[in-house]
């Protein structure tokens with residue numbers, strides 16, 4: 001049995017105005033109800049990462065790196081490295097916070113409160129903690145820091161998380177569609193003026209202007225537009241007749257309206273397959289070429305396209321302001337890419 | 343200084359209850375009063391708002407409840423020094439044009455199909471509703487059962503097979519997807535979202551002319567509320583946070599009275615999106631029910647969702663029910679357009695957030 005004093009956390013400690021925001025629980029407890037893991041990930045917080053934008057500006061990013069990897073992702077990868085697991089596995093994610101406190105929330109997964117990464121309901125991690133969960137539903141998720149989330153998430157502290165069915169990659173969910181080619185598109189918008197803030201900005205009542213978000217850069221999977229039109233990290237290549245799965249993650253603070261240059265079908269939303277046996281009230285949604293697919297921040301949508309002829313098919317994502325609904329950045333808030341079929 | 347000095351204003355909205363109407367009964371009169379009010383926000387700041395009150399002018403933004411088809415007269419007294427009005431978008435005839443200062447306006451109409459509605463002051467839209475004039479109207483369906491006999495919050499004549507199947511899947515049948523109790527009318531929470539721009543409130547207080555088109559361009563919200571409360575207060579509010587045991591499904595009536603879009607995100611369970619509205623505010627019952635952890639709630643949207651109160655599905659089987667981690671398990675709900683988690687430009691997460699509590703793995707009734 002783990003020796004955990006739950007009264008030192010939001011689980012059993014008294015909730016106050018002070019520990020809700022300014023002075024949140026900070027602990028490094030063992031994992032309660034721990035069971036052996038089938039697969040373990042480590043995520044170490046970094047700051048002072050950089051993305052070079054098309055105008056030459058080097059914009060600061062924070063995120064997670066994988067200390068177990070041999071550097072294939074680079075020292076400060078953005079977005080943070082993929083977590084990919086199988087349905088039914090017991091997963092441990094070890095967070096190593098470093099200098100400041102952070103958490104990991106595995107967004108869309110439904111673990112226990114202690115493993116959910118919300119500071120005021122549990123604790124923020126000042127050194128390290130092992131999050132435990134066992135995904136039951138295959139699909140597309142993501143993970144992100146849930147401390148001062150408005151800032152930490154915008155600074156880039158997120159990465160994709162994919163749950164494969166027992167059959168493994170190539171099938172979206174058991175009994176669901178198969179795919180030959182897969183793309184993970186984490187869609188984001190960046191406000192460079194927020195980069196001067198410290199990790200705790202605003203928490204104790206100061207006006208950090210975190211209510212005014214004015215994104216200037218628009219990215220897909222870490223690649224800023226318009227490089228998204230050509231960068232091989234984003235552009236999809238397939239052959240006619242293949243099924244292409246596009247895993248869409250709206251990691252921005254904008255309402256996305258996107259169009260595809262060919263007919264598409266939505267087969268999954270928020271990690272739940274449409275029309276799967278225990279969801280007889282749902283069915284896949286056809287999106288004819290050119291029709292707008294709307295996506296709120298933090299949603300994930302699994303789209304499959306099946307090109308039947310060769311050609312280059314555009315995909316266009318338009319970022320809309322949450323208050324005015326105007327296209328961001330005075331009409332420039334767009335990211336485009338392509339599906340090239342040979 | 344980060345402590346509030348006083349209690350917030352947004353106490354649990356008491357309901358104005360329905361009565362059973364017959365063809366012979368006259369319209370039931372519901373009185374609302376518009377009052378200028380000083381409102382204390384989560385960080386202690388005071389802003390000016392206009393508020394609809396009910397019940398001898400003590401209950402702000404009362405939830406008005408009626409039974410589908412019941413004849414209602416809404417009578418609005420305007421105690422503010424400028425004209426106001428009343429509307430219930432999507433409900434024909436439920437409109438009162440401008441009511442002069444000190445005046446009274448009335449509208450008589452039949453309560454609409456079972457579901458969730460939003461009442462508001464439509465003048466200089468969206469200005470008057472953004473300065474506080476809005477509230478929730480709930481219509482309880484006359485006939486609401488699925489062909490399988492399960493109660494729903496919707497009119498039987500509007501039910502889709504998909505929504506009926508969701509309610510049929512809640513119950514004691516061992517094979518039921520949401521094994522436990524059926525959904526029971528009244529097992530619900532209302533989540534009324536809005537945004538507050540203190541500069542707009544100040545304009546209203548100074549009786550400067552409000553131009554809707556200009557407000558659409560300049561609205562800069564700095565405070566974000568759910569049922570009139572933010573952050574810590576909303577999380578401690580019994581009328582706002584759902585509680586229950588595994589197997590006690592609950593209806594969430596989510597409404598956005600503001601101008602900004604929200605993306606409510608719930609932890610611990612996915613929710614099933616049952617209904618929405620079209621561009622004219624008319625109710626849509628979904629014929630394809632999507633399970634989501636995040637849903638889009640545009641300005642003036644009204645979406646009803648089912649929170650199934652199932653065991654959190656991603657706790658390892660060998661760790662359920664937890665032996666070391668105590669109940670209740672508590673899970674956040676917050677808007678994922680994270681600027682809505684701030685108050686006065688900081689104070690994360692003192693915005694649109696609350697939580698829900700899973701009290702235990704089995705219902706007390708099962709323990710004999």
Ligand SMILES: [Cu+2]
Nearest residue numbers: 102145147152
């Ligand atoms: Cu963080």
Ligand SMILES: [Cu+2]
Nearest residue numbers: 105107144298
């Ligand atoms: Cu999230």
